[in-house]
Amino acid sequence: MLSKSQIGFIKSLHQKKYRKEHKIFIIEGIKSILEFISSNYQVHSIYYLAQFEPLLPQMPANIKLFEVNNAELEKISTQQAPQGVLALVNTPEARKIEPAVLRNKFSIVLDGVQDPGNLGTIIRTADWFGFENIICSLSTVEVYNPKTVQATMGSLSRVNVFYQELPDFFEQVNLPVFGAMLNGTSLYEVNWGKEGLIVLGNEGQGVTEEVIKKITLPVTIPRVGTAESLNVAISAAILCADISRNLQK
Amino acid sequence: MLSKSQIGFIKSLHQKKYRKEHKIFIIEGIKSILEFISSNYQVHSIYYLAQFEPLLPQMPANIKLFEVNNAELEKISTQQAPQGVLALVNTPEARKIEPAVLRNKFSIVLDGVQDPGNLGTIIRTADWFGFENIICSLSTVEVYNPKTVQATMGSLSRVNVFYQELPDFFEQVNLPVFGAMLNGTSLYEVNWGKEGLIVLGNEGQGVTEEVIKKITLPVTIPRVGTAESLNVAISAAILCADISRNLQK
Numbered sequence: 001m002l003s004k005s006q007i008g009f010i011k012s013l014h015q016k017k018y019r020k021e022h023k024i025f026i027i028e029g030i031k032s033i034l035e036f037i038s039s040n041y042q043v044h045s046i047y048y049l050a051q052f053e054p055l056l057p058q059m060p061a062n063i064k065l066f067e068v069n070n071a072e073l074e075k076i077s078t079q080q081a082p083q084g085v086l087a088l089v090n091t092p093e094a095r096k097i098e099p100a101v102l103r104n105k106f107s108i109v110l111d112g113v114q115d116p117g118n119l120g121t122i123i124r125t126a127d128w129f130g131f132e133n134i135i136c137s138l139s140t141v142e143v144y145n146p147k148t149v150q151a152t153m154g155s156l157s158r159v160n161v162f163y164q165e166l167p168d169f170f171e172q173v174n175l176p177v178f179g180a181m182l183n184g185t186s187l188y189e190v191n192w193g194k195e196g197l198i199v200l201g202n203e204g205q206g207v208t209e210e211v212i213k214k215i216t217l218p219v220t221i222p223r224v225g226t227a228e229s230l231n232v233a234i235s236a237a238i239l240c241a242d243i244s245r246n247l248q249k
Numbered sequence: 250m251l252s253k254s255q256i257g258f259i260k261s262l263h264q265k266k267y268r269k270e271h272k273i274f275i276i277e278g279i280k281s282i283l284e285f286i287s288s289n290y291q292v293h294s295i296y297y298l299a300q301f302e303p304l305l306p307q308m309p310a311n312i313k314l315f316e317v318n319n320a321e322l323e324k325i326s327t328q329q330a331p332q333g334v335l336a337l338v339n340t341p342e343a344r345k346i347e348p349a350v351l352r353n354k355f356s357i358v359l360d361g362v363q364d365p366g367n368l369g370t371i372i373r374t375a376d377w378f379g380f381e382n383i384i385c386s387l388s389t390v391e392v393y394n395p396k397t398v399q400a401t402m403g404s405l406s407r408v409n410v411f412y413q414e415l416p417d418f419f420e421q422v423n424l425p426v427f428g429a430m431l432n433g434t435s436l437y438e439v440n441w442g443k444e445g446l447i448v449l450g451n452e453g454q455g456v457t458e459e460v461i462k463k464i465t466l467p468v469t470i471p472r473v474g475t476a477e478s479l480n481v482a483i484s485a486a487i488l489c490a491d492i493s494r495n496l497q498k
Contacts, residue, residue, distance in 0.1 A: 031477075117366065121480050130473030155476045188494055224379030224493055227404045228280075231370050234486040237479075241487045244473055245437055 002047070002072050010047075010076040010088065016142050023091045025144035026076075029083040030055050032154040036089055037063070039157035044088040049073060052084045078146035091144060097135060097162045099173040104195050106131055106243050109177075111166055111211045112139040112202035113232055119143060120151025121233040122200075127155035129244040134159060135197075137166040137211075170214040173197070177216045179207055180235045184218025187239070192246045200236050251296070251321050259296075259325040259337065265391050272340045274393035275325075278332040279304050281403040285338055286312070288406035293337040298322060301333045327395035340393060346384060346411045348422040353444050355380055355492050358426075360415060360460045361388040361451035362481055368392060369400020370482040371449075376404035378493040383408060384446075386415040386460075419463040422446070426465045428456055429484045433467025436488070441495045449485050 010026070012018035019025050024044055027036055030052060037043050037057065045064040048056060059065060073082045108126055113119050119141050126134055141148065143161045152159075170177060176196040199215060201207035207215070221230060221238050230238075259275070261267035268274050273293055276285055279301060286292050286306065294313040297305060308314060322331045357375055362368050368390050375383055390397065392410045401408075419426060425445040448464060450456035456464070470479060470487050479487075 121483060124476050124480060125483055127474045127476035128470075128472050128479050130475075151480075153477065158475050187490075188497070221377075221490065222493070222497070223377055224497075225376045226379075226407050227373050227376035228402070230377050230486075231373060231400075231482075233480075234370060234374055234482065237483040237486055238490045241436075241470065241490070244471070248437070248471065248473075 002066060002068060002076070006066075007072065007075050010086075013088070014078050014146065016145065019091070019142070019144050024088050025091055025149065026078055026086060026146055027089055027149055028077060028079055028086045028146075030085045032149075032157070033085055033087045035154040035157045036087065041092065041157055042090040044090050046085065046087045047073065047076060048085045055085075079150070095162065096164060097133065097160075097169075102133065102173055102175060102195070102197070106192075106196050106198060106240075106247075107133040107135060108236060108240070109166070109169075109197050109199045110134065110136045110140045111199055111207050112137055112205070113200065114141050114203055115232075116141050116145040116147035117151045118203065118231065118233045119145075120148040120156075122236045123148075123152040123159050123161065124155040125233065125237045125240055127152075127159050129240045131240060132160060134161045135166075135169060136161060136163050137208075138163055139202075166208075167210050167214065170211075177214050178239070179212065179215035179218045180239060181207065181215075181218035181220060182229065184220040187219055187221050187242055190217065190219055190242075192243050194247070198236070198239050198243070200232050203232055251315060251317060251325070255315075256321065256324050259335075262337065263327050263395065265394065268340070268391070268393050273337050274340055274398065275327055275335060275395055276338055276398055277326060277328055277335045277395075279334045281398075281406070282334055282336045284403040284406045285336065290341065290406055291339040293339050295334065295336045296322065296325060297334045304334075328399070344411065345413060346382065346409075346418075351382065351422055351424060351444070351446070355441075355445050355447060355489075355496075356382040356384060357485060357489070358415070358418075358446050358448045359383065359385045359389045360448055360456050361386055361454070362449065363390050363452055364481075365390050365394040365396035366400045367452065367480065367482045368394075369397040369405075371485045372397075372401040372408050372410065373404040374482065374486045374489055376401075376408050378489045380489060381409060382411065384411045384413055384415075384418060386457075387412055388451075415457075416459050416463065419460075426463050427488070428461065428464035428467045429488060430456065430464075430467035430469060431478065433469040436468055436470050436491060439466065439468050439491075441492050443496070447485070447488050447492070449481050452481055
């Protein structure tokens with residue numbers, strides 16, 4: 001049984017303002033929760049329907065457990081069809097990425113991606129292909145948005161997501177910068193090499209002018225048909241898949 | 250100025266039941282509407298804010314035009330932030346695909362995709378890569394769902410989407426059937442040839458048992474990292490991109 005104040009607190013975390021204030025975000029579903037428990041994230045508390053208790057592992061003592069009923073879960077859940085278990089997770093301290101960490105690998109840079117589902121899908125795809133780091137412009141949607149978290153399908157627990165002022169960031173790292181653009185070198189002719197940054201822009205506007213200046217090679221996914229553009233998460237995936245294939249040659 | 254009954258009618262089309270009953274669906278945004286007008290679809294009526302009137306082309310006489318105010322548009326729109334113009338479009342008669350149409354090309358087969366955004370994104374991606382036809386199992390989400398239509402970004406006006414009983418369908422066409430599976434031949438080793446069907450399954454359950462039996466080559470996108478799976482629209486895009494590259498060799 002949750003108190004009114006507990007329910008009010010968790011519901012407040014549906015909003016970015018309160019996630020930021022309390023440094024806590026919501027994850028849902030037993031699989032995601034198990035992945036976060038065994039990650040570097042600190043799980044704060046877990047709210048579960050009775051029938052999900054057997055699925056919960058032995059918990060560290062600092063994770064608080066609350067059995068809830070359906071009505072309570074519906075109130076605190078961010079989803080139309082709650083998944084039976086919900087957890088609160090502490091947001092890690094915002095970190096700056098160390099340029100040295102990005103050597104000898106590929107990382108994704110997002111310049112103003114706005115749709116939370118797109119960001120989440122990009123994180124999930126990065127996790128599949130072993131891209132460890134995603135660097136987001138300050139204009140990119142918040143990674144702790146429930147729709148983002150949901151779309152990552154647990155991959156948020158494994159992929160590092162940084163928020164940085166982008167033009168500054170490119171000054172600090174000295175790596176090839178590939179940009180997904182509508183006019184550039186054909187994907188089929190790109191020599192990726194062994195390290196670099198892959199820049200993807202906003203859903204409507206693409207990459208900002210100031211970031212375009214930092215791109216060393218604009219890359220285009222050749223179009224055969226008539227669509228005006230590709231979804232940004234789709235473009236990211238096609239580039240990641242090509243890089244991954246190239247690295248395994 | 251719309252009548253109460255007009256508003257009620259358009260609002261009813263937010264629901265699948267009434268889209269089916271009236272054989273009409275909603276599209277939004279001037280770009281999509283222009284694309285549908287110049288397609289084989291029959292646009293039924295257009296509802297626009299005054300400032301969008303200059304963007305509307307000379308209309309065929311059978312398309313009814315209604316100027317609306319913001320309050321009216323908010324009522325009839327399916328979107329949180331309406332785009333200024335909304336149109337009703339007649340759903341074409343359900344057709345069966347002719348097997349001969351699928352020769353010498355690749356087509357996408359969806360076996361139970363449930364998320365409307367995923368279906369829409371797959372349609373948009375198909376349009377980019379020039380895949381003309383998508384065949385959906387009867388269990389696949391409705392293509393006229395507003396979220397699907399929105400995610401296609403106008404590509405629905407160009408890609409043919411069919412709904413058919415799937416096992417029957419495979420009996421009728423005699424083509425290689427590639428299936429996106431977690432265990433199969435590496436994408437990097439597939440010889441696509443010049444024609445075939447690409448099967449993608451439900452977001453949670455994958456491809457159904459009865460459809461698995463029809464797959465001649467299961468294909469796997471090699472995983473480097475730790476994610477358990479890829480989003481279905483992402484998998485579709487990576488396969489389409491690879492086939493497209495191969496066809497252009």
